[in-house]
Amino acid sequence: xxxxxxxxxxxxxxxxxxxxxxxxxxxxxxxxxxxxxxxxxxxxxxxxxxxxxxxxxxxxxxxxxxxxxxxxxxxxxxxxxxxxxxxxxxx
Numbered sequence: 001x002x003x004x005x006x007x008x009x010x011x012x013x014x015x016x017x018x019x020x021x022x023x024x025x026x027x028x029x030x031x032x033x034x035x036x037x038x039x040x041x042x043x044x045x046x047x048x049x050x051x052x053x054x055x056x057x058x059x060x061x062x063x064x065x066x067x068x069x070x071x072x073x074x075x076x077x078x079x080x081x082x083x084x085x086x087x088x089x090x091x
């Protein structure tokens with residue numbers, strides 16, 4: 001069994017950015033960030049999430065568990081985001 005001083009690990013981050021032109025930070029948080037966070041949290045492989053809501057922009061960062069398949073997580077996150085798309089304000 002080979003032993004490595006620095007084992008190979010994979011740590012990935014997925015960032016979801018959304019714009020809502022003309023909305024203040026509180027509106028973005030309530031109508032964009034919170035529904036998306038709730039949906040994204042249902043995806044497998046997420047270690048933790050952080051988010052920022054500012055005037056017109058929402059940014060959610062999902063940090064994946066160590067060595068979790070990033071492509072699988074991205075697919076699951078995309079599915080979860082699409083599941084709440086009809087709950088978000090129209091474009």
